[in-house]
Amino acid sequence: MKPTGTVTFLFADIVSASLGNRRSPDSPITVARFGSAINEVVARNHGLVYRTSGYRYCCAFVLPLDAVVAANQIQNRLGVGNCVDIGPVVFRMAVHTGEAKESDGNYSGVTITRVLQLLSMAHPGEILVSNSVETLTTEFLPEDLHFEEVPNPRETPRRERVLQLRNQTVEKHYAGPPLHASRYATGHGRFKVAFRQPRTNLVFAR
Numbered sequence: 001m002k003p004t005g006t007v008t009f010l011f012a013d014i015v016s017a018s019l020g021n022r023r024s025p026d027s028p029i030t031v032a033r034f035g036s037a038i039n040e041v042v043a044r045n046h047g048l049v050y051r052t053s054g055y056r057y058c059c060a061f062v063l064p065l066d067a068v069v070a071a072n073q074i075q076n077r078l079g080v081g082n083c084v085d086i087g088p089v090v091f092r093m094a095v096h097t098g099e100a101k102e103s104d105g106n107y108s109g110v111t112i113t114r115v116l117q118l119l120s121m122a123h124p125g126e127i128l129v130s131n132s133v134e135t136l137t138t139e140f141l142p143e144d145l146h147f148e149e150v151p152n153p154r155e156t157p158r159r160e161r162v163l164q165l166r167n168q169t170v171e172k173h174y175a176g177p178p179l180h181a182s183r184y185a186t187g188h189g190r191f192k193v194a195f196r197q198p199r200t201n202l203v204f205a206r
Contacts, residue, residue, distance in 0.1 A: 002048060007107065008064040008097040008133065009115045010047065010071055012038065014055035015092050015124045034089070038074060045070040051106060060107065064097045064136045071095055071127045072145060072167055094118035095165075096130040118162065121150075127165040134163045144168050 014034060038057050039049050047061040047070055061067040071093045078089045096118055098111030114130065122128045134147050141147075147163040 002050060002102050002105075003060045003062045004102050005099065006097065007100045007111070008061040008067040008095065009100070009107070009111065010042075010059040010061065010067040010093060010095050011115050011119045012057045012059070012071070012074060012091050012093045013119060013122075015090055034078070037078060041073045041077060042070050045073070064095070064133050065140050067095050067097075068129065068133065068137050068141070068145075068165060072142075072165060075127060075167065090124045091127075092119065092122035092124055093127040094122055094129070095127070095133050097132045097136060121162065129163050129165055131161040131163070134161070 034055075035049075035052065035057070042049050042057075042059045045061070045066040046063065047059050047066055049057055049059050051058040059067070059070070061070070074093070075091060078091070094115050096111060096115040098109075098114065100107040100109045100111045118128045118130060128150065129147065138147060144167055146166050146168075148166050150162040150164055
């Protein structure tokens with residue numbers, strides 16, 4: 001049964017995959033493995049993958065903490081190369097809580113617009129969450145997780161706070177570009193991002 005009323009949404013985009021895998025990241029087998037792994041993590045955390053579109057996975061949860069933990073587990077399971085025959089994958093993810101209308105298996109409303117906006121702001125490797133998610137979950141996060149505020153989120157309505165979920169364990173062992181990019185405002189409501197030289201052969205699709 002799909003969550004209704006106040007729902008927490010986790011949207012995840014695959015934005016890069018290793019070129020050194022035994023199977024192409026675009027092959028049907030690889031895509032199926034991605035989907036299977038993500039569905040397993042989401043279901044384990046009491047959520048539902050209600051829609052997929054290309055490399056985007058749209059998930060719904062009753063509890064915001066379940067969505068945050070699921071995002072971290074997706075990053076941990078796939079992002080550090082623990083998925084056999086696939087190799088490291090870089091995601092960008094967004095989590096937001098709010099009212100949403102469910103119809104014909106899909107959701108609509110300003111909450112969906114907001115989570116899509118957060119997703120568009122996220123750079124490869126980042127998990128961005130809204131202020132509502134941070135407020136509801138920060139006291140209950142596992143010890144290795146914490147939120148860090150994104151400076152000057154000018155692309156958000158009414159200058160709402162945007163936060164990045166940080167995982168000390170994943171960042172310590174991550175083999176790709178840094179999960180926390182250096183952001184700075186350009187003066188036009190946009191951000192530039194500076195990545196250190198990656199240590200793996202990755203292709204980014206932005």
